[in-house]
Amino acid sequence: MEKKLLVAVCLAKDAQNLRETLQSCGIYDSARKARRLDDKIALPLTRLGCETNEEGCTKIVKPPDIPLPIDLNTSCALNGVLFTIQKSHTEPSPRTKSISLQEDLFEKLKLLMERKGVWSSSLLASIPKHWERHDDMVLLPSSCFTEPVWQTCVPEVWNVVAETLRCRRLAKKNRIQKNDFRTPNVELLKGENGWVVHKDNGIKYTYDVRKCMFSAGNISEKLRVAKFHCSGETVVDLYAGIGYFTLPYLIHANAKCVHACEWNNEAVEALRKNLVLNKVTDKCVIHIGDNREVCPRGVADRVNLGLLPSSEPGWKTACLALKRETGGILHVHANVNSKQTSVNGSSVVPGQNDLGDDSFVTEPVEVFSHSIGDSRKENGSDDTPNKPLLMTSRQFNHSTWYQWASRVSEHFKDLFLKLYSEEWTICVLHVEHLKCKPSPHQST
Numbered sequence: 001m002e003k004k005l006l007v008a009v010c011l012a013k014d015a016q017n018l019r020e021t022l023q024s025c026g027i028y029d030s031a032r033k034a035r036r037l038d039d040k041i042a043l044p045l046t047r048l049g050c051e052t053n054e055e056g057c058t059k060i061v062k063p064p065d066i067p068l069p070i071d072l073n074t075s076c077a078l079n080g081v082l083f084t085i086q087k088s089h090t091e092p093s094p095r096t097k098s099i100s101l102q103e104d105l106f107e108k109l110k111l112l113m114e115r116k117g118v119w120s121s122s123l124l125a126s127i128p129k130h131w132e133r134h135d136d137m138v139l140l141p142s143s144c145f146t147e148p149v150w151q152t153c154v155p156e157v158w159n160v161v162a163e164t165l166r167c168r169r170l171a172k173k174n175r176i177q178k179n180d181f182r183t184p185n186v187e188l189l190k191g192e193n194g195w196v197v198h199k200d201n202g203i204k205y206t207y208d209v210r211k212c213m214f215s216a217g218n219i220s221e222k223l224r225v226a227k228f229h230c231s232g233e234t235v236v237d238l239y240a241g242i243g244y245f246t247l248p249y250l251i252h253a254n255a256k257c258v259h260a261c262e263w264n265n266e267a268v269e270a271l272r273k274n275l276v277l278n279k280v281t282d283k284c285v286i287h288i289g290d291n292r293e294v295c296p297r298g299v300a301d302r303v304n305l306g307l308l309p310s311s312e313p314g315w316k317t318a319c320l321a322l323k324r325e326t327g328g329i330l331h332v333h334a335n336v337n338s339k340q341t342s343v344n345g346s347s348v349v350p351g352q353n354d355l356g357d358d359s360f361v362t363e364p365v366e367v368f369s370h371s372i373g374d375s376r377k378e379n380g381s382d383d384t385p386n387k388p389l390l391m392t393s394r395q396f397n398h399s400t401w402y403q404w405a406s407r408v409s410e411h412f413k414d415l416f417l418k419l420y421s422e423e424w425t426i427c428v429l430h431v432e433h434l435k436c437k438p439s440p441h442q443s444t
């Protein structure tokens with residue numbers, strides 16, 4: 001049997017369908033790259049070979065478990081898609097790459113717009129190259145389908161996108177509204193309701209994508225929180241949202257109780273549902289309103305300050321939330337612009353950054369979770385440090401971050417002194433660098 005590599009060649013518009021059919025028959029070779037041949041696509045095949053008999057006639061040789069009506073260089077049909085099997089004339093690419101959903105989306109949209117007579121290459125840039133998948137919904141970025149001509153072809157455009165990306169509902173982000181709730185401004189393009197369920201590290205989060213944001217960029221911090229041992233601890237989550245951190249504290253870190261502060265009623269509705277969904281309602285007290293007014297005082301062993309670009313508005317509230325006798329741990333989040341400062345060598349002021357809301361959402365930004373621990377009153381014991389002490393994790397040895405952490409701890413020292421007229425001891429226990437990567441659901 002000749003070891004010639006074979007490909008199935010079909011029209012580009014049918015490539016996705018054919019690929020899926022070949023995959024289900026077990027003869028699609030996902031380790032090789034699909035190739036474009038003018039208006040056609042050559043899909044790589046596996047487990048098939050060919051044989052030439054004495055008359056010089058070449059036939060496909062296939063294992064007995066593949067009873068497909070296929071022959072070499074002859075039109076064949078599978079699931080209504082016409083194709084021919086041919087010998088591959090090029091060496092297979094060593095890289096694993098099959099025709100991507102993005103390429104397929106491009107082909108199908110181009111075809112639709114050509115049929116409507118409105119295709120132009122200027123539309124290329126607004127075909128989405130990445131998206132987020134939530135449940136059966138695909139959430140498209142704000143940069144796509146911006147040209148008015150797309151609107152003249154709805155709902156067909158949305159149907160093609162939904163079919164190609166294999167989802168039932170389709171939504172598109174617009175710029176985040178500049179209000180205190182950071183309302184997402186998501187438009188539903190296909191489907192009726194915006195509620196999705198998102199599973200993350202064994203936790204279910206439900207929320208309406210039109211009303212609340214799911215901060216996917218926080219995943220590494222959520223995973224870190226999930227590893228904490230908080231048995232017996234009371235935690236205050238000052239910016240609870242839909243429960244991004246409240247839930248890992250309750251479910252994985254095993255906190256005794258979380259006081260969750262949130263002022264956005266839409267987020268509170270989702271938070272309530274999430275507590276029920278994850279069966280932890282009895283361990284959480286929701287305080288609805290501005291945390292500076294509604295946060296309980298003197299109750300917490302740990303306070304989470306998960307607000308970006310800076311949690312500074314909540315610093316005083318966090319100090320007051322800690323147990324006065326024993327102190328506790330503060331997790332202080334902020335964006336720190338280390339690029340700028342590493343160039344001129346100056347330090348950063350806590351909370352200072354030059355990144356607009358939009359930059360945070362769309363671009364990688366350095367984000368810090370800064371745990372300030374053991375902020376206890378001086379108890380006079382010799383081993384209690386009375387100066388801020390940096391004990392940051394080894395891999396994060398960026399001097400800007402140390403400087404920032406050091407300034408934050410000085411700031412907290414002053415705050416405690418003002419609030420209680422007595423010295424508290426502050427140690428920086430850890431600095432975590434959170435790269436706000438593209439969402440884990442993004443695909444291309």
Ligand SMILES: C[S@@+](CC[C@H](N)C(=O)[O-])C[C@H]1O[C@@H](n2cnc3c(N)ncnc32)[C@H](O)[C@@H]1O
Nearest residue numbers: 181215239241244262263264267289290291306
């Ligand atoms: C963007 S979310 C962040 C949630 C989560 N901590 C995270 O980092 O993924 C911030 C939440 O804090 C809420 N929030 C902001 N300022 C607040 C305040 N002063 N009091 C109560 N909630 C506040 C917003 O409504 C929003 O739901």
